[in-house]
Amino acid sequence: MLDHLKKALEFANYQQTFNLQKKLLKEKMAAKLTIGFNGGVFNIDRSLLVFVEQLVLKGRTSGIVLLDANENPVLIDNLEQFRDQCFDRYFESTNEYFNQNQQLKKSRSVEKLLEQ
Amino acid sequence: MTYGILIYAHNNRTVDYALMAVISGGLAKKHLDQPVSLVTDQSTVDWMKGSKIYNRAKNVFDQIIIIEKPHTNNNRVLHDGLTSKVVPFTNVNRCSAWEHTPYTRTLLIDSDFLIFSDRLKEYWDVDQDLLIAESANDLCDISRLGYQDRYISDVGVKLNWATTVMFTKNENTQLFFNLVAYIKDNYQYFADTYRFDVKQYRNDIAFSIAKHILQGFQTSLHGLLPPILTLLDRDILHSVDENRLTVLVSSKLDSNYCLSVLKDIDIHVMNKQSIVRHSDRLLELI
Numbered sequence: 179m180l181d182h183l184k185k186a187l188e189f190a191n192y193q194q195t196f197n198l199q200k201k202l203l204k205e206k207m208a209a210k211l212t213i214g215f216n217g218g219v220f221n222i223d224r225s226l227l228v229f230v231e232q233l234v235l236k237g238r239t240s241g242i243v244l245l246d247a248n249e250n251p252v253l254i255d256n257l258e259q260f261r262d263q264c265f266d267r268y269f270e271s272t273n274e275y276f277n278q279n280q281q282l283k284k285s286r287s288v289e290k291l292l293e294q
Numbered sequence: 295m296t297y298g299i300l301i302y303a304h305n306n307r308t309v310d311y312a313l314m315a316v317i318s319g320g321l322a323k324k325h326l327d328q329p330v331s332l333v334t335d336q337s338t339v340d341w342m343k344g345s346k347i348y349n350r351a352k353n354v355f356d357q358i359i360i361i362e363k364p365h366t367n368n369n370r371v372l373h374d375g376l377t378s379k380v381v382p383f384t385n386v387n388r389c390s391a392w393e394h395t396p397y398t399r400t401l402l403i404d405s406d407f408l409i410f411s412d413r414l415k416e417y418w419d420v421d422q423d424l425l426i427a428e429s430a431n432d433l434c435d436i437s438r439l440g441y442q443d444r445y446i447s448d449v450g451v452k453l454n455w456a457t458t459v460m461f462t463k464n465e466n467t468q469l470f471f472n473l474v475a476y477i478k479d480n481y482q483y484f485a486d487t488y489r490f491d492v493k494q495y496r497n498d499i500a501f502s503i504a505k506h507i508l509q510g511f512q513t514s515l516h517g518l519l520p521p522i523l524t525l526l527d528r529d530i531l532h533s534v535d536e537n538r539l540t541v542l543v544s545s546k547l548d549s550n551y552c553l554s555v556l557k558d559i560d561i562h563v564m565n566k567q568s569i570v571r572h573s574d575r576l577l578e579l580i
Contacts, residue, residue: 194545194552198434205431205523206559209413212520217421248422248516292540292555 195288203278210271215260218244218252222264230261297418298356298397299323299330303405304363304384305338309372309566312338313347313573314405320354320580322409326401329356333394335363354580357396361387368495373527374567375542376549388456388497389478392463392471402459406569407562408576410537413520414458414560422517423466426501427455431521433554433561434543438526446499447490451506452513456497457522457562473504524562531568534575
């Protein structure tokens with residue numbers, strides 16, 4: 179086989195594994211960004227964080243109704259407590275994703291990718 | 295409110311569902327911190343005793359509920375990587391979960407669903423009587439899933455996956471499970487109405503139709519568990535090392551495989567034989 183063709187195929191194999199590992203990292207982050215609270219379940223994303231922070235800044239911190247991931251209304255008695263939990267979970271998850279993604283990017287072979 | 299996990303296992307000559315249930319149950323108990331019960335039949339229990347897994351099962355399971363093995367002519371093609379065979383498939387009594395469960399809030403899972411995270415813990419106290427997995431999420435690429443894995447038919451409603459179902463035992467969910475049983479008993483009629491392939495009974499289809507009907511014949515975002523990360527049966531669980539599963543994934547469902555490693559993530563391993571092949575190592579993880 180031509181040398182450059184062999185290298186291209188090797189890279190294709192590497193890239194496939196890289197893509198799978200990257201997808202798994204995203205899945206793990208998504209799992210950790212799911213939070214059950216007061217009978218609802220929320221996906222912690224930037225829009226939720228910004229909305230909740232905005233409400234707290236406006237002084238609306240108790241008796242707040244938010245729509246959860248299943249679009250059900252959920253009463254949040256203590257919005258500051260909810261905000262803190264969401265922020266903690268968000269930073270924990272994204273920091274972990276960042277660190278693992280850095281490791282992934284440094285791994286230049288299939289074997290290294292699988293060591294993650 | 296009592297919380298718990300329920301698994302069904304009826305062995306056949308090809309697949310050791312009981313062994314898979316011990317692994318799946320053990321992992322669920324470890325990561326979700328709730329008791330697990332097994333629904334099975336006497337011949338499967340006898341097999342467990344003969345294969346020396348019964349003592350392990352007694353440690354894993356809170357209760358082993360023995361029922362009569364349902365009669366079924368259901369068969370399925372089961373791939374194990376590149377090879378395949380047609381095997382009997384006893385899955386017709388999942389609609390009895392409401393009756394069999396000893397818990398008031400139950401997570402019903404398939405025996406090939408391996409839980410390595412605490413993600414589903416977040417759903418125990420969700421204020422909804424019934425939650426079903428939204429869809430399958432192919433580990434590799436959604437293009438590997440055919441329409442039969444995304445919709446009940448090419449003109450039908452969206453397919454929810456009964457691999458994970460969470461329900462509270464009450465009148466509403468009794469109605470739901472009774473409807474699932476009715477759909478199962480009148481499968482041909484519903485196949486004609488909803489235009490799905492009748493050759494194999496699928497719980498996913500019966501549960502999806504029941505949900506669709508009880509939502510007023512509408513698709514709804516309500517009552518969904520996370521999509522099921524799935525390793526298809528053409529893929530192979532290659533090895534188990536501590537908490538890491540090394541898998542071979544065929545992106546084009548052919549003989550070309552690439553490698554991946556899974557850790558701390560729930561996974562539906564449809565290649566059942568590859569779970570059984572690595573059962574010794576998997577049992578060490580529970």
